Amino acid sequence: MNTNASxxxxxxxxxxxxxxxxxxxxxDVSLDIAPGEFMTFLGPSGSGKTTTLSMIAGFVPLTSGSICIDGKDISRLKPxxxxxxxxxQQYxxxxHLTAAKNVAFPLQQRSVPKPEIETRxxxxxxLVGLSDFADRLPRQLSGGQQQRVALARAVVYQPRALLMDEPLGALDRKLRDQLRREIARMHRELGMTFLFVTHDQEEALTLSDRIxxxxxxxxxxxxxxxELYERPSTLFVAQFLGESNVFADDGQAIVVRPERLDLHADPDTVPDACQRRKAVVTEVVYVGNHHRIGLRFADGTEGSAMRLAGAVLPALPGESVVVSWSPSHQVALDQESEPCVEVD
Ligand SMILES: Nc1ncnc2c1ncn2[C@@H]1O[C@H](COP(=O)(O)OP(=O)(O)OP(=O)(O)O)[C@@H](O)[C@H]1O
Ligand SMILES: [Mg+2]
Incomplete structure (x- = not known):
């Protein structure tokens, strides 16, 4: 299958x-999604992701503004x-229709000739790896397989873009990972513009060209x-995407990622050019390929550092350490942002 243009x-x-x-x-959202781009809307529950996607799709009318595809205003077109x-998310x-007939449906609606329907x-x-399941009814398919049928049905008429709202949300972890890889492959093969909505940062980080x-x-x-991970422009982004250590500093906040922190049992080993803070180790948790080291800094804020499994741990829970980092690894942000909202 190929699409001629993005x-x-x-x-x-x-x-x-x-x-x-x-x-x-x-x-007042403004955003450009480039032809062929994989764009993801990421944010906490209630932040407006589905509403924005629904306005693009035409299910929700705009209060103001406009939406254009290839420069033409589509804001008032029927879906x-x-x-x-x-x-x-729901398939x-x-x-009562087989997988093949479900996929054929949008083509029949568009009066595509029968032989072409069969080929498409x-x-x-x-494309979605379901060649052997064409004659199954939805109830004879697993959740992941049903979602593949939904994906096939959404791209079979070669639309100008594919919009997906939490398409992996109803699947268990293993199926999610599998289908996530399939969606990445579909994007590569089709070259189509993809818009994906999620509140799962790992999904967003691994799939997207931009978020x-x-x-x-x-x-x-x-x-x-x-860019979002290394150079967050607000405290909200720094805290929503990945873990951050946040140090209040004169109306600003210094943000440093856990993997950028070095821990020293002996303060004399901190290099002169580095920033430093005192902390107590609160916990050391083994997370597969690394240890997550919980920290409580002198001002009471909590944070964390990371050590690859196998590396020597500089301190145990309850012990004091000096935490250091290179100034080039910190980001200074205004403290005006609201506190981070919990992800559900
Ligand atoms: N039809 C509606 N009528 C009234 N309020 C609505 C309607 N749809 C959404 N909202 C409100 O608009 C806000 C944004 O909702 P939206 O569904 O876009 O969030 P979301 O980012 O998709 O969240 P989630 O991750 O939970 O799906 C929420 O406060 C929601 O309650
Ligand atoms: Mg939503």
């Missing part, structure tokens, strides 16, 4: 105010006129996984 999506100052709510669910594939397959359905099922971090209906930062 398409760009532009979101211009889009807001959504639901009746009866005081604050906008989506608040089926937008030519976008959509997959939700939403027709229960075969290709789409092959838009949502908080309270706004986009806090857009960037590559690496």
């Amino acid at each position: 398409h760009g999506i532009r979101i211009n100052g889009v807001s959504k105010v639901f009746a009866g709510l005081h604050r906008p669910a989506v608040d 089926h006129k937008r030519d976008l594939g959509v997959v939700f 939403a397959l027709f229960p 359905v075969r290709d789409a099922l092959e 838009a971090v949502f908080n309270n209906g706004r986009v806090e930062q857009v960037g590559t996984p690496d």
